[in-house]
Amino acid sequence: MxxxxxxxxxxxxxxxxxxxxxxxxxxxxxxxxxxxxxxxxxxxxxxxxxxxxxxxxxxxxxxxxxxxxxxxxxxxxxxxxxxxxxxxxxxxxxxxxxxxxxxxxxxxxxxxxxxxxxxxxxLRPTISTIIPKEDGKTGLLLDVGLNSDCKPEHLNQFAVMGSVYAQNILGIENPKVGLLNIGEEEGKGNLLAQAAYPLLKENKHINFVGNVEGRDLLIDKADVMVCDGYTGNIILKFAESLFEITNRKQIEHEYFERFNFENVGGTPVLxxxxxxxxxxxxxxxxxxxxxxxxxxxxxxxxxxxxxxxxxxx
Amino acid sequence: MxxxxxxxxxxxxxxxxxxxxxxxxxxxxxxxxxxxxxxxxxxxxxxxxxxxxxxxxxxxxxxxxxxxxxxxxxxxxxxxxxxxxxxxxxxxxxxxxxxxxxxxxxxxxxxxxxxxxxxxxxLRPTISTIIPKEDGKTGLLLDVGLNSDCKPEHLNQFAVMGSVYAQNILGIENPKVGLLNIGEEEGKGNLLAQAAYPLLKENKHINFVGNVEGRDLLIDKADVMVCDGYTGNIILKFAESLFEITNRKQIEHEYFERFNFENVGGTPVLxxxxxxxxxxxxxxxxxxxxxxxxxxxxxxxxxxxxxxxxxxx
The missing domain is CATH 3.40.718.10 (Isopropylmalate Dehydrogenase)
Structure with a gap:
């Protein structure tokens, strides 16, 4: 190797x-x-x-x-x-x-x-980020910036790629896939999310659990969370800044230590x-x-x- | 009254x-x-x-x-x-x-x-949220969910409405307006952000300072931060969840206390x-x-x- x-x-x-x-x-x-x-x-x-x-x-x-x-x-x-x-x-x-x-x-x-x-x-290669879940588990968010504008079928492929990665690299069995959205029910969200939902629902290669909201990012609702790269990149950098801010404010807690990107190292291009x-x-x-x-x-x-x-x- | x-x-x-x-x-x-x-x-x-x-x-x-x-x-x-x-x-x-x-x-x-x-x-009424800045100041993010799909001219109006609100209600003189985006330079971002940037730059009713990234949300780069309601809502709920998580983990710090929405109460429809x-x-x-x-x-x-x-x- x-x-x-x-x-x-x-x-x-x-x-x-x-x-x-x-x-x-x-x-x-x-x-x-x-x-x-x-x-x-x-x-x-x-x-x-x-x-x-x-x-x-x-x-x-x-x-x-x-x-x-x-x-x-x-x-x-x-x-x-x-x-x-x-x-x-x-x-x-x-x-x-x-x-x-x-x-x-x-x-x-x-x-x-x-x-x-x-x-x-x-259709579109993608990059992802690890999301430290509150309960100690690890989630995956993608895309985080390679594809700032996406089509529904792109999110659908991100879901598949994220699932394979989560299962094989993060060791998550049958990873739950969520569509990052505003509102819980099918039909909610922006045009992209509304159109992506039925594709994800029909996709037999993933274990789709529905929409996840911003408040669900850090909890154990979905392991793999898909969104367009504009949204994902903003969340990624926001999360990274939390580690820096807690550091500067000397808020010491192992949870925020997990937002330290060094622990992961880097993101693969999937x-x-x-x-x-x-x-x-x-x-x-x-x-x-x-x-x-x-x-x-x-x-x-x-x-x-x-x-x-x-x-x- | x-x-x-x-x-x-x-x-x-x-x-x-x-x-x-x-x-x-x-x-x-x-x-x-x-x-x-x-x-x-x-x-x-x-x-x-x-x-x-x-x-x-x-x-x-x-x-x-x-x-x-x-x-x-x-x-x-x-x-x-x-x-x-x-x-x-x-x-x-x-x-x-x-x-x-x-x-x-x-x-x-x-x-x-x-x-x-x-x-x-x-063109479109909007709702906003307070963002607790690291240095103790307060920022404003809008839209946070009323307009899940936006056009550039909507963001441009949000910038004006947010500026008036920030100045009069939050007491911020000549509020700095930022476009929430991925990347610092003009021309970066998704199609919406790329098209909104020149409108904001030309807008004489606001003090536009350029793009702000996810990592800038909590720091003093812009007072008023504009984005579509899908992105804003996800950030809002993510930020709210931070208060809840730090509470559950008993991470006590006045900074995270400021993420408690009760301190603000509610959001006006502007x-x-x-x-x-x-x-x-x-x-x-x-x-x-x-x-x-x-x-x-x-x-x-x-x-x-x-x-x-x-x-x-």
């Missing part, structure tokens, strides 16, 4: 990525082969501070960097030797089995959709033909380690095969 | 309404004239437990009740002697200057829009020709008192006149 890691992505690159890799190696007796993609002149001198197993990593030189605020499409086109471009190239050509980056999110999304094929039948995981720009060691673990799990569980099976069946 | 109160609305009617009224009278030497609208056979026997000033209230008999789960339009048509129908009739005919209810929200919204005229030029305030179904005494105070303030500040002035100018 080969996992590519963008060493130049994120605000704390490459040092925090290296720390995360160290932590991954320390905790895994039989680690995946890691491809450290980035400027070797920057990376190599730092390696003496770490003790990576020689046989378990390879440095892949990529002298360019796509900055956080560069225009995604233009940057990918112009910087073919950037760590992100090289990362996608390795993945697309089968030299790696997964790719991780905490770099320019837009470039990662564009690269995911254009360097790799979508899974057959997928619906494309290879595992790609996008991290937060401010990812530190823990986030990098968790992204590697997540990539490994996605490969081991053969998530993409399972997604395809559900989507075309 | 005459304020009508639906005594039969909400889960704890009429007792908590009575307690709220008592509290209002206790705190106001020169109170408004209150019209207690509801079944007098239920209300009168309870009055002996309270000491309302004789001259400051009138009971208006309304023998019917619209239940929380009744179909709004049908209920309003069939139950013309319900407290909500009578309340709107008194308001529409000028016998009261404002109307408050914690009853069936749908019936209150339908009644607001159809019993009363919209203010001239208003854009209609008379003040109408809709309370939460689970409103208790404090919420009722605060709704009366809010209604009084809206009348005193002549909010509707100011709204009209900004909207037609």
């Amino acid at each position: 080969k996992i590519g890691i963008d060493m130049m992505g994120g605000d704390f690159a490459p040092l925090e990525a290296l720390k995360g890799i160290q932590s991954y190696f320390s905790e895994n007796a039989d680690p995946a082969q890691l491809f450290l993609i980035g400027n070797e002149e920057v990376i190599k001198p730092l390696l003496s501070d770490f003790s990576f197993p020689e046989e378990a990593f390879t440095i892949v030189h990529a002298p360019q960097v796509i900055d956080m605020h560069e225009h995604p499409t233009r940057a990918l086109k112009e910087k073919q030797k950037s760590s992100i471009s090289v990362g996608f190239h390795l993945l697309a050509t089968g030299k790696t089995d997964a790719f991780i980056s905490a770099g320019n999110t837009g470039a990662m999304l564009v690269g995911s959709v254009y360097s790799l094929k979508p899974i057959e039948g997928v 619906g494309i033909s290879k595992p790609v995981i996008i991290g937060h720009g401010i990812s530190k060691a823990k986030a990098f380690k968790n992204m590697i673990v997540l990539a490994q799990k996605m490969i081991e569980k053969d998530i993409l095969q399972k997604l395809q099976a559900e989507l075309v069946a | 005459k304020i009508g109160i639906d005594m039969m609305g909400g889960d704890f009617a009429p007792l908590e309404a009575l307690k709220g009224i008592q509290s209002y009278f206790s705190e106001n030497a020169d109170p408004a004239q209150l019209f207690l609208i509801g079944n007098e056979e239920v209300i009168k026997p309870l009055l002996s437990d309270f000491s309302f000033p004789e001259e400051a209230f009138t009971i208006v008999h309304a023998p019917q009740v619209i239940d929380m789960h009744e179909h709004p339009t049908r209920a309003l048509k069939e139950k013309q002697k319900s407290s909500i129908s009578v309340g709107f009739h008194l308001l529409a005919t000028g016998k009261t200057d404002a109307f408050i209810s914690a009853g069936n929200t749908g019936a209150m919204l339908v009644g607001s829009v159809y019993s009363l005229k919209p203010i001239e030029g208003v 854009g209609i020709s008379k003040p109408v305030i809709i309370g939460h179904g689970i409103s208790k005494a404090k919420a009722f008192k605060n709704m009366i105070v809010l209604a009084q303030k809206m009348i005193e500040k002549d909010i509707l006149q100011k709204l009209q002035a900004e909207l037609v100018a």
Whole structure:
């Protein structure tokens, strides 16, 4: 198993990525082969501070960097030797089995959709976020920003992809799927939700439990919650800000600690033909380690095969 | 000044309404004239437990009740002697200057829009919610559910109505208006946000500061935040659930106490020709008192006149 890691992505690159890799190696007796993609002149001198197993990593030189605020499409086109471009190239050509980056999110999304094929039948790849439920369980919300305008059939596919992910990666048996909406009954909501409801209800690949409201996001009403990416992104960032605010206000409680995105690491792009995981720009060691673990799990569980099976069946 | 109160609305009617009224009278030497609208056979026997000033209230008999789960339009048509129908009739005919209810929200919204005229030029009346900012300030989010699908020009009017309300009721000078969106720059977001941005930017009646993201909701980036009612309602209910969850988890902090909707009481329907305030179904005494105070303030500040002035100018 080969996992590519963008060493130049994120605000704390490459040092925090290296720390995360160290932590991954320390905790895994039989680690995946890691491809450290980035400027070797920057990376190599730092390696003496770490003790990576020689046989378990390879440095892949990529002298360019796509900055956080560069225009995604233009940057990918112009910087073919950037760590992100090289990362996608390795993945697309089968030299790696997964790719991780905490770099320019837009470039990662564009690269995911254009360097790799979508899974057959997928209308729109999607990104998700973990939702810490009040009772200790974990929910999944999607889409959280890849698709700011959606059609009903997109939400219907998000439900399938979210269910496969929740079952295989989060370990939730027969995940309950809810449609994020305003009001409980069928027929409520905006035009999108009204049109999506009957599709979800008829969908035999999911365990649809109806509408969930804003107040249900954090409680155990649905495991997988689907909405358009505009709404989902606002909720995601609102939830992330709760962790920051409680931190700043020194409100210490394990519940809000669970809103710390570092615990999850990153979000996979679901619906494309290879595992790609996008991290937060401010990812530190823990986030990098968790992204590697997540990539490994996605490969081991053969998530993409399972997604395809559900989507075309 | 005459304020009508639906005594039969909400889960704890009429007792908590009575307690709220008592509290209002206790705190106001020169109170408004209150019209207690509801079944007098239920209300009168309870009055002996309270000491309302004789001259400051009138009971208006309304023998019917619209239940929380009744179909709004049908209920309003069939139950013309319900407290909500009578309340709107008194308001529409000028016998009261404002109307408050914690009853069936749908019936209150339908009644607001159809019993009363919209203010001239208003495309869509709107409802809002207070957002407790991290720094102790108060923001306003609208729409929060009256308009689940919106057009750009609706958001543009919400911005004006929200600004007038924020300035006059919340006491925010020259309120900063933000467009709730995903991404900071102009051109980001879903189709609605992309189209609304230039309208807001050109609008001379507001102090537009650009896009605000989910992570900015609770910080001091914008005072008035506009979005469609689907998104706003989900945020509102999500925020309300935070108060409940922190309560259940016994996370005690004054910040989360500020998410207690009872502190605000209710939301006014903005854009209609008379003040109408809709309370939460689970409103208790404090919420009722605060709704009366809010209604009084809206009348005193002549909010509707100011709204009209900004909207037609």
